[in-house]
Amino acid sequence: MGTSKRKLSSEIKKMLKNKSLTNLNETAPEISKKILSEKILNEKFDKSDIIDNSIRIIHRQFLSLQSSGFKGKSKEDLLLDSITQQEFLEMILDLIENDTTINSKILEKSLKIVMCKFFEIDEFEIYEFAQVLFYEIVYQILLGELNDNIKDIYDELNYELIQKMVKNMTDRIMNNNVYDKVNEFIDRKISLRKVLNEISIQTTNASFGEF
Template sequence: MGTSKRKLSNEIKKLLKDKPLSNLNDTAPELTKKILSKKILNENFDQEDIIDNSIKIITNQFLSLSSSGFKGKTKKELINDPITQQEFLEMILDLIENSIVIESKILEKALKIVMCKFLEVDEFDVYSFAQILFYEIVFQILLGELNDNIKDIFEEIEYDLIQNMVRNATNQVMNVAVYEKVNLFIERKISLNEVLDEIAKQTSNASFGEF
């Protein structure tokens, strides 16, 4: 894993090297295609049953929170109580890990980020949750590979700008075509593999935007 990560890092730097900053956007599709290869997507999304099981458990717990609260607190009270909120999220992660082991650190991180976001949402919707979860995983994969590699080549770029560039690229990749596949995955009409195929295909649309 370490060797392949170093190899990818070297390939990214090779693509960036000797390119003027003004032409950085031209490299976005090729960079994104390298980083979001099927192999890397498979590693970071983990197994289909892990994603499926995680979403199922989270859905049940969030619906339960809306109807019955948690530890005597309503959902609204929980949002204003950081300690109970943390207990709620940890309880869900424990439930997931008691039934199946999450191997991917990025998946685990994305689950936490998206669950926090959904505490602020009035009504939990499994389709929206899955779409934002898949988006967050792709964003974290791209950010993990581009953050330091871009900074190493273009020292003058601030990390905030790199994050915006990665966000723009993620927005282009995670488009309607991908979200339609995510919905079909939730409905058990297609496999996770088919969603990842679509994500890999949409890398050709990647753009870092204006900077």
């Protein structure tokens, strides 16, 4: 695993080397294609049944929170009570782990991030949750590979700006074509592999945007 990561990091730096900041967007599709390879996407998204089961458990628990609360507290209360909010999230992760083991650290991290976001959304909608989750996983994969590699080549860029660049890239890749596939995955009409294939196809649209 460590050797693969070092190899990928070296390949990314070669793509970036000798590219001026004004021409950096030219490399975006090639770089994102390299990072979001079939192998990496399959590894980071984990197995189809794991991500499907996780989303459905979260959906049920958020609907229960909305109607019945948690430990005598409403969803709105949990927004102001970080301790009980954390207990609620850990309870959900325990339910998921009771059924299966999450092997991807990025998937687990993204589940937590997106669940926290959905405390602030009035109505929990499973398609919207799935779309935001898939977006977050792709963002975390790209950020993990680009954050330090871009900084190493371009000293003048700070991490905040690099995160903005990665967000711009994710925005371009995670478009309506991908979200349509995510919805079909939630409806169990297509496999996870077909969603990941679409993500890989959409890397042709990748851009770091204006920075």
